[in-house]
Amino acid sequence: MFRWIKNVWTGSEPVEFVSAFGMNESVERLRAATRRWSFPFATQECAAGTVKENRVSLQRVIPMVGNSFKPFFIGRFEQRQGKVVLRGRFTMMLLVKVFMAFWLGMLASFAVAGSVAAVASPKAAMFPLAAVGMMGFGVGLTALGQWFSRNDAAWLTHVMRTALQVLPDTATPSQGAGLAGQAASGKTPVFIYTLTGLFTLFGLLGIISAISGIQTYRGGPDGAVITHYANDTLRMVAGAGSIAMLGVALGIYRRMLFAWWSGFVLLAASMVYSIISPLVRTDLGDARVPAVVFGGISVVIGVFWGRWWHAQRHHFHD
Incomplete structure (x- = not known):
């Protein structure tokens, strides 16, 4: 447990990449292989961040995936024995580590104080247990x-090795070809499974709705x-549309081209509905203007999703 906490705080062992180029060209090549900014404009997978001689x-x-606990490569370029070496380690962002240290430290203090209070009064016995539970939640989330x-x-390793043209025998042991091979392998992207699950869920709910005759349900x-x-x-x-949605789910899972085109059809239909619905509805009253604004925002979001979906074309085949 303590070793795991130490590894989380310090990150990986130092790693090195011996570049095949000079200092300036190494920096420029790695910068060209990455992006300076990513959120919220990234429409496809990329390596993003700062690339300078004294800081990488x-x-x-x-796209569409956030993870505060993912590893960053933090390092710098060095000149050593006539060669350019990119040296650093994979570790979590410093702000996240400081926040988690504060979180766990405060909960540990509450657990100690709660234990003292529980000794004096059995009614306070839940306080230390709650603190320990929250600590477990934080560790589990990390x-x-x-x-x-x-x-x-492994994925970042592949990007840096490719940009700097690192030879296999010049990489540190932890940078073996196996990591690069994993990063370059053609595994099914996570979003394929996510979208398949969502379309399947909505399709099944639509079929249940059509069979039962219940269009909407609102509890209060x-x-x-x-x-x-x-x-x-x-x-x-509604039933036919739900069956079609299940067909699209199958197409996405099998990465068929018609499913990719279907995504644009659904996005276009939703954007048209977002624009027309506030204009033709007669029950909005004073809420019409906010509804029109919300519809416009929905269109902007739809355009963003369309850009991202267009960038996924290479995952689908005829």
């Missing part, structure tokens, strides 16, 4: 974040409000 800070950016980003170091303090379809035609349309 890079992270793996996956471990989960690191598990999700377990391939980031005064009871539930259930809205049924106005006629059987709408139920059939």
Whole structure:
């Protein structure tokens, strides 16, 4: 446990990349292989951060995926025996480490104080248990974040090795070809599974709605409000659309081109609806202007999603 905490705080062992180029060219090549900024404009996977001679800070950016516990490569270029060496280590962002240290330190203090209070009064017995539980939650969240980003170091290694044209026999042992091979392997992207699950869920819910005849369900303090379809035609349309959504889910899972095109159709339909709906509805009253503004914001978000979806074309085949 203590070794794990130490590794989280200090990061990996130092790693080195011996560049095949001079100092200026090494810096420029790595800078060209990465991006200075990523959020919120990244539409495809990239390495982003700062690349200078005296400081290199890079992270793996996956569109629509955030992870505060992922590793960064923090290092610098050095001149050694006539060769340019990029030296650094993979570690979490300093701000995250400071926050987690503060979080766990405060909870540890609460646990000690709560234990003292529990000795004096049994009614306070839950306080130290709650503090320990929150500490466990923090440790578990950190471990989960690191598990999700377990391939980031290998991926960044591949980017830096490629940019600097590092020879296999000039890399440190921890930079073996196996890491680069993992990063370069054609594994199915995570978003494929995520979208498949979402489309499957919505498709199944739509089919259940069409079969039951319940169009919407809203619960509140005064009871539930259930809205049924106005006629059987709408139920059939809803059912057909849900079946089509399941077909798109299968297409996304199998990475078929029609599913990629279907994504644009759905985005376009949602943007058109966001614009037209506030203009034609008669029940909005004074809320029409906010609804129009919200519709405009929805269109902007849809355009952003469209840019990201367009960048995923290479994951789909005919």
